[in-house]
Amino acid sequence: xxxxxxxxxxxxxDVAVKAGVSHATVSRVMNGNFTVDPDIAARVRAAAxxxxxxxxxxxxxxxxxxxxxxxxxxxxxxxxxxQAILRGLSRAAAQDGYRVLIADSFEVSSEESILAGxxxxxxxxxxxCAPRMSDAELEEIAPSLHPLVLINRTTSTKGVPSLxxxxxxxxxxxxxxxxxxxxxxLAFLAxxxxxxxxxxxxxxxxxxxxxxxxxxxxxxxxxxDFDTGHEAVDAVLDSGATGILAFNxxxxxxxxxxxxxxxxxxxxxxxxTGFDDIPFARYTTPGLTTAAVPITELxxxxxxxxxxxxxxxxxxxxxxxxxxxxxVRASTGPAKK
Amino acid sequence: xxxxxxxxxxxxxDVAVKAGVSHATVSRVMNGNFTVDPDIAARVRAAAxxxxxxxxxxxxxxxxxxxxxxxxxxxxxxxxxxQAILRGLSRAAAQDGYRVLIADSFEVSSEESILAGxxxxxxxxxxxCAPRMSDAELEEIAPSLHPLVLINRTTSTKGVPSLxxxxxxxxxxxxxxxxxxxxxxLAFLAxxxxxxxxxxxxxxxxxxxxxxxxxxxxxxxxxxDFDTGHEAVDAVLDSGATGILAFNxxxxxxxxxxxxxxxxxxxxxxxxTGFDDIPFARYTTPGLTTAAVPITELxxxxxxxxxxxxxxxxxxxxxxxxxxxxxVRASTGPAKK
DNA sequence: ACGGACTGAGAAACCGCTTTCTCACATTTC
DNA sequence: GAAATGTGAGAAAGCGGTTTCTCAGTCCGT
Numbered sequence: 001x002x003x004x005x006x007x008x009x010x011x012x013x014d015v016a017v018k019a020g021v022s023h024a025t026v027s028r029v030m031n032g033n034f035t036v037d038p039d040i041a042a043r044v045r046a047a048a049x050x051x052x053x054x055x056x057x058x059x060x061x062x063x064x065x066x067x068x069x070x071x072x073x074x075x076x077x078x079x080x081x082x083q084a085i086l087r088g089l090s091r092a093a094a095q096d097g098y099r100v101l102i103a104d105s106f107e108v109s110s111e112e113s114i115l116a117g118x119x120x121x122x123x124x125x126x127x128x129c130a131p132r133m134s135d136a137e138l139e140e141i142a143p144s145l146h147p148l149v150l151i152n153r154t155t156s157t158k159g160v161p162s163l164x165x166x167x168x169x170x171x172x173x174x175x176x177x178x179x180x181x182x183x184x185x186l187a188f189l190a191x192x193x194x195x196x197x198x199x200x201x202x203x204x205x206x207x208x209x210x211x212x213x214x215x216x217x218x219x220x221x222x223x224x225d226f227d228t229g230h231e232a233v234d235a236v237l238d239s240g241a242t243g244i245l246a247f248n249x250x251x252x253x254x255x256x257x258x259x260x261x262x263x264x265x266x267x268x269x270x271x272x273t274g275f276d277d278i279p280f281a282r283y284t285t286p287g288l289t290t291a292a293v294p295i296t297e298l299x300x301x302x303x304x305x306x307x308x309x310x311x312x313x314x315x316x317x318x319x320x321x322x323x324x325x326x327x328v329r330a331s332t333g334p335a336k337k
Numbered sequence: 338x339x340x341x342x343x344x345x346x347x348x349x350x351d352v353a354v355k356a357g358v359s360h361a362t363v364s365r366v367m368n369g370n371f372t373v374d375p376d377i378a379a380r381v382r383a384a385a386x387x388x389x390x391x392x393x394x395x396x397x398x399x400x401x402x403x404x405x406x407x408x409x410x411x412x413x414x415x416x417x418x419x420q421a422i423l424r425g426l427s428r429a430a431a432q433d434g435y436r437v438l439i440a441d442s443f444e445v446s447s448e449e450s451i452l453a454g455x456x457x458x459x460x461x462x463x464x465x466c467a468p469r470m471s472d473a474e475l476e477e478i479a480p481s482l483h484p485l486v487l488i489n490r491t492t493s494t495k496g497v498p499s500l501x502x503x504x505x506x507x508x509x510x511x512x513x514x515x516x517x518x519x520x521x522x523l524a525f526l527a528x529x530x531x532x533x534x535x536x537x538x539x540x541x542x543x544x545x546x547x548x549x550x551x552x553x554x555x556x557x558x559x560x561x562d563f564d565t566g567h568e569a570v571d572a573v574l575d576s577g578a579t580g581i582l583a584f585n586x587x588x589x590x591x592x593x594x595x596x597x598x599x600x601x602x603x604x605x606x607x608x609x610t611g612f613d614d615i616p617f618a619r620y621t622t623p624g625l626t627t628a629a630v631p632i633t634e635l636x637x638x639x640x641x642x643x644x645x646x647x648x649x650x651x652x653x654x655x656x657x658x659x660x661x662x663x664x665v666r667a668s669t670g671p672a673k674k
Numbered sequence: 675a676c677g678g679a680c681t682g683a684g685a686a687a688c689c690g691c692t693t694t695c696t697c698a699c700a701t702t703t704c
Numbered sequence: 705g706a707a708a709t710g711t712g713a714g715a716a717a718g719c720g721g722t723t724t725c726t727c728a729g730t731c732c733g734t
Contacts, residue, residue, distance in 0.1 A: 011690060022714045027692055035712060052481070057459045058398045059690030062719045067395065069438070069459070077424045087414045090441055099456070101406070101438050104427055119436070122394045122406070144389070226616060257620045279563060283594045285622035348720060359684045364722055372682060396720030399689045 010053045019047040030055055069099045070306060071119030072127040073112060075192075077104040079224060080250065080278045081295055082129055085151060088299020089127060096307060098124075109133050109194060113141050120145050125306045127151060132194040147309035149302050150319075153196050161305045161319035163298055167197045167275070168204030170291035170324030174245055174273045175208040177289070177326060179215055182335040183243035183271060187218040189232055189255065191247035195224070198247065201275075205245075222247050229254025233262060242270055242335045249274035249281045249290055256284060256331065267333030277327050287329030298322060347390045356384040367392055406436045407643060408456030409464040410449060414441040416561060417587065417615045418632055419466055422488060425636020426464060433644060435461075446470050446531060450478045457482050462643045464488060469531040484646035486639050487656075490533045498642045498656035500635055504534045504612070505541030507628035507661030511582055511610045512545040514626070514663060516552055519672040520580035520608060524555040526569055526592065528584035532561070535584065538612075542582075559584050566591025570599060579607055579672045586611035586618045586627055593621060593668065604670030614664050624666030635659060 012030075016023040021040060028036050029044040036044075047053075061067045070093055074082040090100045101123055103115040109132035120126045125147035131138060135155070142148060142157035150162040171188075178186055188205055191198035202219075209217050218239045222228045229251035236244055236255065246252035252274030256266060266272055266286055274281055277292035301320065349367075353360040358377060365373050366381040373381075384390075398404045407430055411419040427437045438460055440452040446469035457463045462484035468475060472492070479485060479494035487499040508525075515523055525542055528535035539556075546554050555576045559565050566588035573581055573592065583589035589611030593603060603609055603623060611618055614629035638657060 013690085023691080024693080024715080025713060027690095028713085031692080037712065040713085054454065054458060056690050057455075058395060058404065059719090060692080061395045062399050062690075062721085063692040065719070077420075077427060083414075083420050086439075087441070090414060090439060091443070094441065099438055099440065099459070101436055102423075102427060103436065104424075104431065106428070117391065118394075121391060122436070226620065253617070253620045260622065280590070280617050283563065283590045284620070285597065350720080360721080361685080361723080362683060364720095365683085368722080374682070377683085393720050396689090397722080399691090399720075400722040402689070 009056070010051050011056065012053070014051055015044065015047050015053045018051060019044045066124050067122065068097060069101055069123045070125045070127065070303075070310075071101045071103060071116075071123040072129060073103045073105060073116050073119060073131070074129040075105050075107050075112075075132055076224070077102070080280075081248070081276055081293075084278075084295040085127075085129060085299040085302070088296035088301075089303050090299075092300040092303035093307075096303070098303075105132070107132065107192065113137060116141065116145055120148075125149070125310050127302050127306060128153070130195065130197060132192070147306060149306045149309070151298065151302060154319075159309070159316075161309075163302055163305070163320055163322070164200075165197070165293050165295075165298070165322045165324060167200040167324070168207065170275060170293070170326075171201045171204040171245060172208045173324070173326045174275070174289070174291055175205065175212075175215075175217070175243075177328065178243035178245070178271060178273065178332060179212055181243075181271065181332060183241075184214060184335065185216045185218075185239075185241045186243045186245060187220050187236060187239045187241035188245045189220050189222040189229065189236070189247055189251055191222060191224050191251075201247070216241075222251060224248060224250065226250050226254035226257075229256070230258045233258035236270070237262075243332070244270060244272045246272060246274050249276045249278045249288060252288055252290070252331070253280070253284055256288070266331055269336055271332040271335070273332060275324070281327075282329065284331070286331045289329045289332040290327050291324035292327045293324050294322060346393070347388050348393065349390070351388055352381065352384050352390045355388060356381045403461050404459060405434060406438055406460045407462045407464065407640075407647075408438045408440060408453075408460040409466060410440045410442060410453050410456060410468070411466040412442050412444050412449075412469055413561070414439070417617075418585070418613055418630075421615075421632040422464075422466060422636040422639070425633035425638075426640050427636075429637040429640035430644075433640075435640075435644075442469070444469065444529065450474060453478065453482055457485075462486070462647050464639050464643060465490070467532065467534060469529070484643055486643045486646070488635065488639060491656075496646070496653075498646075500639055500642070500657055500659070501537075502534070502630050502632075502635070502659045502661060504537040504661070505544065507612060507630070507663075508538045508541040508582060509545045510661070510663045511612070511626070511628055512542065512549075512552075512554070514665065515580035515582070515608060515610065515669060515672075516549055518580075518608065518669060520578075521551060521672065522553045522555075522576075522578045523580045523582060524557050524573060524576045524578035525582045526557050526559040526566065526573070526584055526588055528559060528561050528588075538584070553578075559588060561585060561587065563587050563591035563594075566593070567595045570595035573607070574599075580669070581607060581609045583609060583611050586613045586615045586625060589625055589627070589668070590617070590621055593625070603668055606673055608669040608672070610669060612661070618664075619666065621668070623668045626666045626669040627664050628661035629664045630661050631659060 012023045012026050015026045029041045103119045105112045112133050127149045130152040148160050154162040220235050274288045274290035277290045281288040349360045353363045366378045440456045442449045449470050464486045467489040485497050491499040557572050611625045611627035614627045618625040
């Protein structure tokens with residue numbers, strides 16, 4: 001009979017008793033240590049199979065000092081961008097036998113450092129996704145989070161690679177595209193105020209304005225989801241802009257929908273651009289002109305970098321920078337006269 | 338100075354030394370045990386703060402026999418439905434201080450039971466999302482996974498609550514809607530063959546056919562993503578159907594896009610329905626008629642049920658059944674004469 | 675003043691597993 | 705045939721906590 005230890009689950013001791021050996025030997029067999037007599041090993045394996053024994057990972061983690069788990073902290077699990085990163089990270093990590101623990105901060109920046117710390121202690125490494133916390137706070141907690149990989153955020157802390165998308169360049173490309181179509185009045189529908197990627201976009205727009213003094217660029221308050229775009233219709237119309245740079249594809253889609261409801265023609269009356277190139281972007285009507293970011297790939301790369309850190313391979317991981325690719329579809333066209 | 342134990346991180350022993358007490362006392366203080374002298378408690382707390390001591394969760398888990406973590410196994414993390422469930426689950430669990438470990442089986446049903454077992458052993462409970470494995474296999478592993486909550490799947494194993502969406506009813510409602518608009522030739526663009534929710538839809542369609550012998554319902558092979566819908570254009574046109582029931586919103590959107598490319602008018606030429614009512618559904622052109630499923634809510638409910646199981650509250654959790662709500666938008670219209 | 679009931683904190687056991695240490699026994703070597 | 709060497713498995717010591725057990729030192733009542 002499958003006897004049960006105190007906890008009710010089969011433990012190494014049960015297998016040891018059943019096979020008539022010490023638990024040390026069971027452990028050796030389970031870990032493929034070849035210093036065990038083949039006959040005994042076979043007996044242990046048989047007992048393990050019969051009892052359906054599976055080593056308790058918690059005990060194992062404590063003894064080995066590793067959990068084979070990594071954590072990821074995201075500001076908003078509802079955001080397709082972070083979902084894609086999570087997906088890429090999870091897939092890549094799974095291939096190396098690692099699991100992923102998720103923590104959603106729900107855009108509450110004050111929670112981030114606590115969540116990050118908690119997650120980190122349960123895991124072998126951490127990916128911090130576009131944290132909303134201040135540079136100072138980030139720098140303060142970064143060392144205690146090592147091994148740590150940052151996404152869309154940088155820090156001066158040593159040994160913390162950053163994977164950043166060049167949103168500045170991307171938004172410049174989009175603005176150039178619109179300018180090339182004759183638009184002289186643009187508006188930028190901004191993202192969350194604390195978002196670093198929003199700051200990068202603003203920088204890019206400044207560069208664009210410097211290069212194109214003839215183009216007027218308005219700044220409009222915004223957010224990062226559908227509703228933001230949908231609710232921005234009035235502000236957009238009031239601005240008199242003919243080319244709208246939405247913070248991302250979601251906002252663009254919301255705006256698109258809102259403008260359609262007002263009977264406006266896209267791109268006949270107004271041109272709209274998104275950002276990210278989420279899968280849905282190509283299926284809107286009209287198809288959304290956007291800047292494509294290889295976001296799932298970014299998640300995978302995050303794992304590569306984190307793995308190097310965990311294994312202490314001294315690749316002095318410099319991080320990497322991703323260039324968005326202009327994806328021209330049908331939501332942009334010549335400026336209305 | 339912050340001395341470090343073998344592992345390099347601050348441990349309970351360091352705090353004990355610093356405060357001049359035994360680690361047992363430190364543990365008592367950290368856990369709010371009031372049998373400690375206030376002065377000593379203060380000293381310990383001060384030492385803990387100064388050393389930035391945080392109890393190691395792995396050691397804690399081993400001693401307490403709980404991890405404060407739950408697992409979720411999904412067939413495809415790219416699917417918005419599972420993302421929404423994950424979101425609801427994660428949010429609800431976080432409110433009770435639980436974290437979520439994710440496992441993606443990538444639609445490989447043979448991996449599911451292994452992933453589930455591994456995840457379960459690291460966690461206090463498990464949510465199994467629309468598993469693709471056979472009934473027999475599910476029934477076999479279910480007992481070893483307890484506490485377990487199933488989503489969109491049922492099992493006869495005792496003590497395993499199921500949260501299921503009544504896809505059969507939903508698809509019937511959609512078919513009735515199309516029939517009411519005069520469509521007599523329908524086609525169902527099926528989902529993944531092993532998907533239980535697909536089977537439920539098929540049952541619903543059988544019921545519909547029995548009630549409406551005058552309506553012709555074709556079955557078309559399919560899948561669950563955009564591309565499936567996009568690639569199904571020819572099959573749909575060949576079928577001669579004027580009303581298409583897509584497996585879900587994603588497939589419907591892909592089909593919508595493909596039909597647009599062929600210059601067809603939706604719903605003028607062909608009516609299309611989706612399923613799930615993902616956020617994007619209302620933003621397509623035309624807006625997608627679909628069956629709305631309160632999917633995030635379902636994730637939250639999964640946590641409620643799982644929590645009851647973990648806490649051994651004998652609510653003999655019967656699970657629950659969710660009725661989709663018909664959401665009529667602009668992708669369906671009168672049948673073309 | 676003395677014995678019994680309390681209090682509070684240290685010592686030790688334990689959670690489940692890995693790994694070093696140790697030692698009995700077998701094999702080799704001179 | 706005795707010493708040197710090797711081999712394999714059990715005993716025991718962690719890993720970092722929690723909790724029971726134990727026992728001084730207090731406080732109380734009589």
